[in-house]
Amino acid sequence: MSFPAKIPVQISNAAVFHEQGITGKEITIAVMDSGLAPHKEIALNRILTFKDFISDRNFIYDDYSHGTHVTGIAAAKNIGIAPDCKLVILKVLDHQGNSETDLFIQAIKWILSHHRIYNIRIVNISIGGNSLELQNENNRLNVWIKKLWENGIIVCCSAGNNGPAPGSISAPGNCREVITVGSYDGRHFSSAGPRSSYITKPELVAPGYHILSLKPDDGYSIKSGTSMSVPFISGYCALLLQIRPHYSNNEVKMRLMDSAYNVPYLPYNMQGAGIVSLNKLLG
Numbered sequence: 001m002s003f004p005a006k007i008p009v010q011i012s013n014a015a016v017f018h019e020q021g022i023t024g025k026e027i028t029i030a031v032m033d034s035g036l037a038p039h040k041e042i043a044l045n046r047i048l049t050f051k052d053f054i055s056d057r058n059f060i061y062d063d064y065s066h067g068t069h070v071t072g073i074a075a076a077k078n079i080g081i082a083p084d085c086k087l088v089i090l091k092v093l094d095h096q097g098n099s100e101t102d103l104f105i106q107a108i109k110w111i112l113s114h115h116r117i118y119n120i121r122i123v124n125i126s127i128g129g130n131s132l133e134l135q136n137e138n139n140r141l142n143v144w145i146k147k148l149w150e151n152g153i154i155v156c157c158s159a160g161n162n163g164p165a166p167g168s169i170s171a172p173g174n175c176r177e178v179i180t181v182g183s184y185d186g187r188h189f190s191s192a193g194p195r196s197s198y199i200t201k202p203e204l205v206a207p208g209y210h211i212l213s214l215k216p217d218d219g220y221s222i223k224s225g226t227s228m229s230v231p232f233i234s235g236y237c238a239l240l241l242q243i244r245p246h247y248s249n250n251e252v253k254m255r256l257m258d259s260a261y262n263v264p265y266l267p268y269n270m271q272g273a274g275i276v277s278l279n280k281l282l283g
Contacts, residue, residue, distance in 0.1 A: 005212035005222050008073045012207075012232060013278050014081045017239060022282060024082025024238035026245075029074055029122045030115075031231075032107055033067030034093035036060050037216035041076040042087070048118045052091045053107050063095040065215050069223050070126045072214030074231035074238070079212065081235025088118050093127065101129070101141050108144040115153060121241055123153055124234040125178075126227035128160040128170025128191075142175040149177040154249040156181060156234045158226040159202040160191035166269055167194045169201050179253055183208025183229045184263050184275055190226055193269040203257055203272040206232035236276055243282065255281060 009015050017023075028048060035052070036042070038060060050060045062068045067089070077083045090107050092099050104127075111120060129141070148155050159182040160170030168191040173180040176199065182190040184205035193201030208229035215221040237252055247255070259281035260273035 003210045006207050006210055007079050007212050008081055008232065009079050012081055014235070014239070017278065017282055018083065022239050022242055024085030024235065025242055026086070027082070027122070027238040027241045028086040028088055028118050028120045029082070029124055029234050029238055030088040030090060030111055030120045031067060031071050031074070031124045032090045032092050032104070033070050033126060034064035034097065035062035035067045035091035036071050036087070036089045037062040037065070037068045039068065039072070039214050040218050041072065041078055041080070041214055043077070046075070046085070047087045047089060050089045050091070051107070051110060053103050054091050054094050060089060062216055064093055064097050065221070066093065066097060066126070066227065067091070068215055069213040069221060070124065070227055070231050073211060073228060074124060074235040076214055081232060082238035085235075085238045086118070088120055099127065104141060105144045108148060111153070112147060112151060115151065121154060122234050122237045123148060123155045124231055125155065125157045125172060126230045128158050128173055137174050137176065139171060142172050145172040145175045146177055149249060152249055154237050154252055155179065156230050156237065158230045161189040161225050163189055163191040164270060166192050168192055174201065179203050179233060179256065181206055181226060181229045181233050182270055183226050184266060184271060185209040186224065186226065187266065187270070190270060192267070193272070200272045201269070203253070204233060204260055205229065205263065205266070205271045205275055233276065236278065236281060239278070240281060
C-alpha cells in the first residue's frame with residue numbers, strides 16, 4: 001500500500017498565514033544537521049552563514065541529505081513552514097549521519113558566541129543519541145544545550161525513533177528545558193517519555209511519517225521520523241516570533257503547548273500537549 005506524501009505547507013495550514021504576510025521574516029533558525037545542498041527553494045541570500053564542523057569546507061553542501069530534508073520542511077520557499085526565515089547552517093553530521101559529542105558541543109559553543117550577530121532565535125536539532133552516558137538527563141551534551149536555553153534561544157529537538165517504549169527519548173530531547181517533538185503519525189517509532197508526573201516529554205507532536213521535502217540536486221524526497229517533526233515546530237516558532245518578536249523562549253514554549261490539542265489514540269507520554277493548531281497559535 002502506498003501513502004500520499006505529506007507536504008508541510010499544506011498539512012500545517014501555514015499557507016493561510018503566508019497569504020497574510022506571516023512567513024518568518026527576519027527570524028533566524030540555526031539548523032544543526034548534515035548541512036544543506038544548494039536548492040532552488042532556498043535562495044542563497046537567506047543563508048547567513050554555513051559552518052562545517054566535519055570537514056571545515058567553506059561552501060554549502062550536504063553529503064548525507066538529511067539536513068537538506070529537515071531544512072526544507074522548516075524553510076523551503078514553496079513547501080516549507082517559514083519560507084522567508086533566515087538560516088544558519090551548521091554541519092555536525094558526516095556522510096554517514098554520524099557525529100561525536102565533543103564536536104556537537106563545539107557547534108553549541110559557536111552558537112553561543114555568534115547568536116547575537118546572526119539574530120539566532122531558534123535552533124533545530126533533528127539528531128539524537130542513546131549511549132549510556134546520554135541517557136542521563138544531566139549528561140555533558142545537555143549541560144551545553146541548557147546554556148542555549150539560558151541565553152534565550154528556543155531549542156527544538158527530536159524525541160527519537162526508539163519508541164514506543166516509555167523512557168526511550170534520546171538526547172538532547174531528554175533535556176528538560178528544550179521543546180521535544182514526537183510524531184503523532186509515527187506511533188510505531190516515535191519515542192516516549194518517562195512515566196513521571198512532573199516531566200512532560202515530548203511536549204508536542206507534529207507530522208513525521210511520509211513527509212515530502214528537499215533533496216540535493218534541486219529534487220524532492222520522502223522521509224519519515226521524528227527528525228521530520230521537529231522542523232514543523234521550528235517553523236511555527238519563526239511564524240510566531242515574526243508577530244510576537246518580544247516573546248521569550250519560555251513564553252514561546254508555553255504558547256505552543258497552550259495552542260495544542262490532544263491526539264485521542266496516543267498516550268500522554270507519547271504526545272505531551274499534542275498537535276499545535278496554527279490557527280490558535282497565531283490567531
